[in-house]
Every structure is written in structure tokens, then in C-alpha cells.
Amino acid sequence: MAKSIPLNKEQDDLEGSQAPAKRDTWVRVRHMFNEFRRNPRWWFGVVLLVFVLAAIFAPQVSPYDPLIYHPAITAQPPTWAHLLGTDLLGRDQLSRIIYGTRISLSIGILSILLGGFSGILLGMLAAYFKGWVDQIVTVAVDVLLAFPALILALAIVAALGPSQLNLAIALAVVRIPLYARLARGQTLQVMGQDYIAAAHSSGTRTAKILFRHILPNIFGPLLVQATISISFAILDESVLSFLGLGAQPPTPEWGSMINDAQPFLVSDPWMMFGPALVIILILVSLNLVGDALRSSLDPRDAGRTAILTRK
Numbered sequence: 079m080a081k082s083i084p085l086n087k088e089q090d091d092l093e094g095s096q097a098p099a100k101r102d103t104w105v106r107v108r109h110m111f112n113e114f115r116r117n118p119r120w121w122f123g124v125v126l127l128v129f130v131l132a133a134i135f136a137p138q139v140s141p142y143d144p145l146i147y148h149p150a151i152t153a154q155p156p157t158w159a160h161l162l163g164t165d166l167l168g169r170d171q172l173s174r175i176i177y178g179t180r181i182s183l184s185i186g187i188l189s190i191l192l193g194g195f196s197g198i199l200l201g202m203l204a205a206y207f208k209g210w211v212d213q214i215v216t217v218a219v220d221v222l223l224a225f226p227a228l229i230l231a232l233a234i235v236a237a238l239g240p241s242q243l244n245l246a247i248a249l250a251v252v253r254i255p256l257y258a259r260l261a262r263g264q265t266l267q268v269m270g271q272d273y274i275a276a277a278h279s280s281g282t283r284t285a286k287i288l289f290r291h292i293l294p295n296i297f298g299p300l301l302v303q304a305t306i307s308i309s310f311a312i313l314d315e316s317v318l319s320f321l322g323l324g325a326q327p328p329t330p331e332w333g334s335m336i337n338d339a340q341p342f343l344v345s346d347p348w349m350m351f352g353p354a355l356v357i358i359l360i361l362v363s364l365n366l367v368g369d370a371l372r373s374s375l376d377p378r379d380a381g382r383t384a385i386l387t388r389k
Contacts, residue, residue, distance in 0.1 A: 119370035122363040129360055133179040142170040144177045144330045153346055162352040165338060171352050174330035178353065181331045182360075185246045185324075186311040190304050193250035197257025198300060202288055204258070205265035215262070219255040227252040228314055235323040245324045249311050260303055264296035271295075298375040302368055309364035316357055332357055 132139060142160075148168030156163045162171035204215035222230070234248035268274060269292075277287050318324050319333030327334065332353040339349035 117370050117373065119366040119373075122366045123370075125359065125363040126367060129179055129183065129363075132176050133183050136177050136180055140170075140173040140176045142173045144169060144174040145328050153342065153349070155346070156348060163346075163348050165335070165349060166342070171335075171349065174335060175332070175352050175356055177330045178332045178335065179356075181242065181325050181329065182312050182315060182357075185242060185249065185315045186308045188246045189249035189253065189311045189315075190307050191250075192246065193253035194257045194300070194304055194307070196250070197254040198261040198293075200254070201258040201261025201263075202265050202292060202296075205262045205269060206284070206288060206292070212262075215258060219258050222252070222255045228317065231314060232318060232321070232323065235318060240323045240326060242325055245315060245318055248318075249314055252314075253307060253311070256307070257300065257303065260299060261296060264299055265292055268292050268295050302372040302375065305368035305371055306365055309361045309368075312364075313357070313361060 146169065148164065150168065151160070151164050152168040153166055154160060154164040154168070160170050160172065162175065164170055165174070200215050200219075204212040225233075231245075231248040231252045234251060235244050238244040238247065274287065274291060277291055282291075315324060316331075316333035316336070319331045320337045322334075322337070324333060325331040335353040336350055339346070339353075342349050
């Protein structure tokens with residue numbers, strides 16, 4: 079005969095099972111707060127958040143339309159009405175920088191997504207199948223590495239034509255070797271683990287082994303590399319736009335704004351300071367956040383950081 083369980087006891091058991099989950103969530107939140115307070119590099123994540131919000135809500139936060147000309151106030155120094163001044167055509171510099179954030183971030187992130195996905199997939203396949211697959215991938219990666227990244231991206235954009243999409247494709251291609259080599263090395267380490275051998279012996283499909291067993295275990299270093307690579311992608315995008323191979327006028331973009339201000343570097347240097355400073359700020363922020371992420375994912379670095387902080 080089955081033993082009846084009181085309803086209130088079932089409710090107590092349910093609440094008891096939910097309590098540890100709530101405590102674990104609170105512990106994770108408190109750990110994140112302590113990490114944020116202990117490691118000052120995470121503070122630059124707030125700067126990145128400001129850039130992302132500015133890109134998303136550019137029409138709401140921009141004081142002026144970035145494309146409207148004002149001939150009466152051309153090349154105006156910074157004032158309360160125009161905090162960063164105006165350019166040669168009387169367009170508000172601050173508004174153009176805010177809208178330029180959309181282009182720089184979107185091209186940087188898109189290039190890392192395309193190049194990172196392609197490189198990671200090639201690296202995992204090369205390490206998993208080995209043999210002729212590994213040889214072909216290695217040769218292709220070596221061929222791409224034989225060219226300087228910026229020169230190769232310039233050649234690709236020149237062949238495809240200047241546009242934002244072509245620029246993102248070019249920057250993605252030059253980053254494939256980096257992720258392919260990193261993913262290959264990490265996959266070779268994971269392939270020696272017992273759970274991979276167990277998955278093979280149980281007849282698990284190749285796709286499931288790659289994306290369910292290998293990829294989650296190599297994702298940490300790849301995420302750190304992606305965070306840092308976005309900064310270099312933004313820098314390369316600004317350089318190529320400076321050369322006229324990125325966003326075309328009158329689209330606001332940081333590199334093209336620096337190019338427009340170049341003839342006035344001596345007479346009106348403030349025209350270049352705005353876009354140059356935001357490029358420096360976002361590059362420094364991305365590199366420091368990537369370094370903090372690496373320290374958090376590596377227990378050895380996290381331990382050293384904690385010891386130094388206590389001292």
C-alpha cells in the first residue's frame with residue numbers, strides 16, 4: 079500500500095529544493111560584484127556599455143542630425159551648442175561621432191563573428207580529423223599568414239570595392255588564421271580527454287562531439303581572443319576608412335572624419351581630437367576588459383590577482 083505524503087510536506091520539499099538555487103544565484107551575483115570591485119579593469123566595461131548604448135540610441139542621444147549642413151558655422155571651435163565643434167561643412171562633430179559608433183562597432187563585431195566562426199570551425203576540423211584535412215587547413219592558414227593583415231585586407235577591399243560589407247568581409251578573412259590556429263591547439267588538448275574517447279566509443283556523431291563536447295571546453299580562450307580582436311578590427315576599419323575604402327561620404331565614420339580633419343591639423347586641431355580620442359578610448363577599454371576576462375577564466379591568473387589585491 080502506497081504511503082500518502084501530506085501536501086504541506088510536498089510544499090516544504092519543493093521550497094527546500096528551490097532554496098539552494100536561490101542561494102547559488104545570490105552567491106554568483108556577489109562573486110561578480112566582488113570581482114568587479116577587486117579588478118579595476120572591469121570598470122572599463124562601463125565605458126563599452128556607454129558606446130553600445132550610444133550606438134543603439136544614436137537618434138535619441140545625438141543633439142543634431144549628423145548629415146545636415148550649416149554653412150554659417152563651418153569649422154567652429156567647441157562651444158556649449160557644439161561641444162566638439164563643427165567640421166568644414168558645419169556638421170556637428172559630436173553627433174557624427176555618436177553615429178560613427180554604429181559603423182565601427184557593427185563592422186568590428188561582424189568581422190569577428192564571420193572570421194571567428196570560420197577559423198574556429200576550420201581549426202576544430204583540422205584537429206579532429208587530422209591527416210590530409212589538417213594539412214590542407216595548415217597550408218591555407220600559412221598562406222594567409224604570409225601577408226600582413228592590413229595589406230591583405232586593403233587588397234581584398236580594393237578588389238571587392240569600397241563598402242561597409244566588403245570591409246567587414248576583408249577584416250573577417252584576415253582573422254581566420256588567428257582563430258584557426260588557436261582552435262586547433264585547444265582542440266588537440268581536449269581530444270586527449272577521456273570523455274572524448276567515451277563519446278567515440280559510444281558512437282556519438284561527429285557534429286555532436288564537436289559542438290557539444292569540444293567547443294564548450296575551448297570557448298574560454300576563444301572568447302578572450304574575440305574581445306581583444308574587436309579592438310584591432312575597429313582600428314583596422316578606421317585605418318581603411320581613413321584611406322577611403324570604408325564607409326563613403328557623407329556617412330559619419332571615425333576614420334573618414336580624421337581624414338577630413340587632416341588638412342586642418344595645424345589651424346584647427348580640435349577637429350581631429352574627437353574621433354581620435356574615442357578610437358583610443360574604445361581600444362583601451364576593449365583590451366583591458368579582454369585582459370580582465372582572461373584573468374577571470376584562468377584560475378592561476380585569478381589567484382595571482384587576488385593575492386596582489388590583498389597585499
